[in-house]
Structure formats: C-alpha cells, structure tokens
Amino acid sequence: MLDTMTSGKSWAEQVDQGDEGLPPPTEEFDEKRGIKTITEYRNEDGKVIKTIKTYKIETVKLSKSIAQRKMWKKYGAAANDPPGPNPSNTIMTEEVFMQFVQNKETPVPEEEDPLSKLTKQKIVQCRICKGDHWTTKCPYKDTLQPLQEKLEEGAKKPDIAPVSSSPAPNKPAGGKYIPPTLREGANKGRGETMSNQRKGDEAATIRVTNLSEDTRESDLQELFRPFGPISRIYLAKDKNTGQSKGFAFINFHRREDASRAIQGVSGFGYDHLILNVEWAKPSTQQ
DNA sequence: AATGAGCGG
Numbered sequence: 467m468l469d470t471m472t473s474g475k476s477w478a479e480q481v482d483q484g485d486e487g488l489p490p491p492t493e494e495f496d497e498k499r500g501i502k503t504i505t506e507y508r509n510e511d512g513k514v515i516k517t518i519k520t521y522k523i524e525t526v527k528l529s530k531s532i533a534q535r536k537m538w539k540k541y542g543a544a545a546n547d548p549p550g551p552n553p554s555n556t557i558m559t560e561e562v563f564m565q566f567v568q569n570k571e572t573p574v575p576e577e578e579d580p581l582s583k584l585t586k587q588k589i590v591q592c593r594i595c596k597g598d599h600w601t602t603k604c605p606y607k608d609t610l611q612p613l614q615e616k617l618e619e620g621a622k623k624p625d626i627a628p629v630s631s632s633p634a635p636n637k638p639a640g641g642k643y644i645p646p647t648l649r650e651g652a653n654k655g656r657g658e659t660m661s662n663q664r665k666g667d668e669a670a671t672i673r674v675t676n677l678s679e680d681t682r683e684s685d686l687q688e689l690f691r692p693f694g695p696i697s698r699i700y701l702a703k704d705k706n707t708g709q710s711k712g713f714a715f716i717n718f719h720r721r722e723d724a725s726r727a728i729q730g731v732s733g734f735g736y737d738h739l740i741l742n743v744e745w746a747k748p749s750t751q752q
Numbered sequence: 753a754a755t756g757a758g759c760g761g
Contacts, residue, residue, distance in 0.1 A: 700756050747755050
C-alpha cells in the first residue's frame with residue numbers, strides 16, 4: 467500500500483531532511499490475529515513513500531507426539547509434582563531452537579531442486595545405443611557397433627570403393643584402421659567367441675578373503691592351481707603402500723574348477739588364518 | 753571387515 471505522506475512538515479523541510487530525516491520504520495504485532503505490520507518510509511523523486519507490509523504469522527503447533535509426551539505420567543522423585551518442571555529434580559538447560567530450511571507446506575518442486583537435477587542427470591550416454599552407460603560397456607558392443615561402423619564406412623565413400631583388383635583389401639583407400647576381426651574375410655564367429663569367453667571368465671571368479679597380508683600372488687597361484695587352469699589372479703593391495711588388503715580374486719577358465727576350489731579351500735587353514743572362499747560378484751555393474 | 757584398476761566423453 468503506497469501513499470504520499472501527509473505530515474505537518476513543509477515540503478522544503480522534508481527535502482532538507484534527506485533520507486536520514488524520514489520517520490523510522492515501525493513494527494507492530496497483533497498477537498490475537500497473528501498479524502505483523504511493518505511500516506517503512508523512503509524517498510523517491512522528491513516524494514516520501516510510505517510502505518505498509520503485513521505478514522500473517524502462522525502459529526506454531528506442537529506435534530502430536532510432543533503433545534502426547536507432555537501427557538505422560540511423572541515418575542520417581544517427580545511423581546507427585548504438578549505439570550511443568552520442578553527445579554529440585556529437573557535440570558533445565560538452555561532451549562535449542564531449530565531452524566528449518568524447508569517448509570513442509572511449500573516443498574521445492576523436484577525439477578527446481580538443482581541437486582536432484584544433477585543426480586538424476588545422465589552422466590554418460592552410450593555412443594552405440596544412446597543408453598545410460600559408457601560405450602565400452604554397451605551390451606551391443608559386439609553386435610551393433612561393428613554394424614554401425616560398416617554402414618558409416620559405406621556411406622562415407624561410395625564412389626571411391628576399392629576396385630576388385632585392389633592389392634590390399636585389409637587397408638582400404640580411406641586409411642582407416644579396421645581391426646582384424648572386422649576385416650573382409652575374417653572369421654566372423656571369432657569376436658563373439660572371445661566375448662563369450664570373457665563372460666565365462668567373469669562367471670568363474672572366486673573371492674578369497676582372510677588372507678594373511680604377506681600372501682603373494684604366487685602363493686595363491688600355488689594354492690589354486692590344483693583345481694584347474696587359472697586365467698587371472700588379482701590380489702588387492704593398497705595403491706600407495708603396496709600392502710595387501712587381505713583378499714583376492716581368482717579367475718578360473720572353467721566354472722566347475724572354481725566351484726571345486728571354493729569347496730576345497732574355504733575353511734582351509736593357511737598361514738595361521740582360516741581362508742574364506744566364495745563366488746565373486748561382478749566388479750562393475752552394467 | 754572386505755567385491756579389483758583404469759580406460760573414456
């Protein structure tokens with residue numbers, strides 16, 4: 467609400483006073499109605515503007531649970547005390563007020579919360595299938611990508627397609643490197659076999675825990691070799707100190723061997739410790 | 753007690 471001030475002072479007086487001479491702001495609170503009124507004055511283009519702001523103050527209600535707690539029966543030394551604290555048996559400490567940053571009634575819409583926006587945002591997008599993962603982790607890496615590359619290759623230079631007499635079909639005119647598995651005449655089944663084998667490896671990984679910290683890869687090699695061919699041993703170590711973390715992963719070629727290794731070595735006493743061997747969970751989830 | 757490192761964009 468704005469209105470030009472009508473005071474007993476002359477215009478000249480008011481101007482001479484400047485901002486400092488304006489009436490001070492006032493603040494009133496009507497407890498019954500819960501309404502706060504702030505009155506301020508300011509100078510604008512030689513006119514004194516009076517601003518009245520009114521605020522409705524919400525009454526703070528005790529939560530139901532607090533109200534219920536206040537109904538509890540007193541006990542012990544305070545059993546017969548009237549309501550309220552009795553200083554002879556109750557220590558009062560200073561009240562702690564909590565400031566709530568967010569109001570229940572006006573929740574910030576999810577979309578406007580920059581944090582949730584960030585966390586929901588896709589960090590990566592696969593170049594192959596546009597999925598929510600790195601290109602290297604794409605489930606279609608072995609099937610879709612070679613196909614896409616082929617199509618792209620064909621679209622790029624349909625005119626300068628190599629003549630049938632080209633002496634080097636493995637190195638086409640564009641000079642772009644083509645991995646052996648994708649070259650003309652390459653065994654198409656091979657890439658798939660490789661990836662399947664990797665998968666098989668993944669499924670034949672065991673985790674060994676409770677290793678003494680001076681166990682080395684070679685010890686593990688010796689320990690697990692009897693169960694079958696091992697493709698990889700990873701002994702977890704601190705990157706900086708090189709100290710063993712006391713657990714390791716063993717990849718067998720065959721799942722059956724891994725299974726027998728679990729049966730055979732779990733509970734095995736080794737270096738004054740009892741080893742624990744189980745199936746490993748995949749390291750990075752797809 | 754405990755589920756690897758490092759690629760990329």
